[in-house]
Amino acid sequence: MDHAMQRYVDGDLAAFDELYASLAPRIYGYLLQLVRDRAHADDLLQVTFMKLHSARGAWARGAPVLPWALRIARNAAYDDFRSRNKARVVLTTTGVVPDRADGADDGEPAGPLVDALHESMAHLPQAYREALTLTKQLDLSMREAATVAGTTETAMKLRVHRAYKQLRDDLGHLRRPQT
C-alpha cells in the first residue's frame, strides 16, 4: 500500500486504483461505523479521497498510509458533524441499527451471535466502538490506533479493554455452557 501511495504521488493512475482497492473498503467500513448511515458515508468517502488527493504531496514518504488516511476520514466526519450541528444518528426507538458495517447486508451469512455482536457494538460508547474497530477490525497496532483516534496508547488499550468487558457482559447469556 505504501509503495502504491508513492507511485500515486508520482502521478501513476494505476497506483491510485491499487491504493483505492486496498484503502476504500476499510475507510468506508470505518466511516459506516462512525456515522451509521450509508448515504452519509458515501459523501464522506468522496470527501476523504478528495482531501487525500489534494494533500498527497504533503504525505511524508515512507509513513504508513492507512493511519494517515483513516485520520483524514475521521477529521472529515467530525467536521461534517460540526457543520451540520447535529448529533450522530444512533438508533431508532425500536432498537434497529440503520446500517451495518459488516457487509451482512451484502449477502454474507449472519448468525444470531453475529447479529447480537453488532447490536451490542452499536450500544457501545463511540470511543469504545472506535477503539474496537481500529484495533480488532482494521487490524491497526495500538500505537497506530491511538494516533488515528488522537489519544495515547495507554488510553487506547483501556478503551479496548473496557469495550471488551462491556461486550462480554452484554453477550454473556450467549456463552456456551461449560462441559
Added chain:
Amino acid sequence: MRGQRSLPPLAVDPPADVTARIRANVERSLCPVRGRSLLARRVFGFGAMIATLGVIYFILPEAAHQSGHARDVFLTGVAFLAAGSLWSLGRTGSAGVSIGARAAFASAPPVVFLLIAVLSTTVFPQASGVARTGLGCFKNGVVIALVPMAILLFLWRRSDPFAPRLTGALVGGWAGLAGAVALAMACPSQSALHVLVAHGAAVAAGALAGALVGRRLLAP
C-alpha cells in the same frame, strides 16, 4: 497486539457509482507531485527563522554590535532554534513520540531561552537608548515573527491530519521565539520582568495564533 483480530474484519466495498465519481475526479486532476520530505521542511523552516534573525542582526545600529551582546544573543538563539525546531516540528504521528512528549520538549527551549535572557540582563552591558515599553517590544516581536511563521505555515500546509493545532502552536511558538530572539539582540531593557513578559508574550502570541489557524491550514 497486531494480528490478534477477534471480530469480523471491517471491509465494506463502496458503491460502484461512488467509486466511479472518485476515480473520475482523481483522473481529471492527477499529475506528479513533487512534495517535500520532512527533512526538507525542517531545514527550510529553520533556514527561514535564521534568515529573519540574520537580517535583523545586520541592520542593527553599530552601537548594538560593539558590546558583543547582539552576537551572543544571535548565536544562542540559533542554537535553541536548531535544537528545538529541527527536532519537534513534523513529528506528530511518527512512531515513538507522543504528542505530550513533543509538546513538552518543544516548549522547553523557549522557556530555557527566556530564562537565560532574564539571567543575562544582569550580565550584558546595557545598550544605548531609553528602555522601550513592554508593549512596544511585544508588538515588534510579533511583527518580526510574522515572516518566519508565514513561511513555516506554508511549508507545513495540509501536512498533519493528526494534531494540526499542536503543530500550528509549535510553528507559531518557534516563529515567536525567532521574534523574541531578534528583539533580545536590540532591546536595551535590563528588566527581568520586561524580558519575561514582553518577550515571552511574543512566543505565547505566536503559539496561540498558530494553534488557532492550525486546524484550518495544516490539516488536509
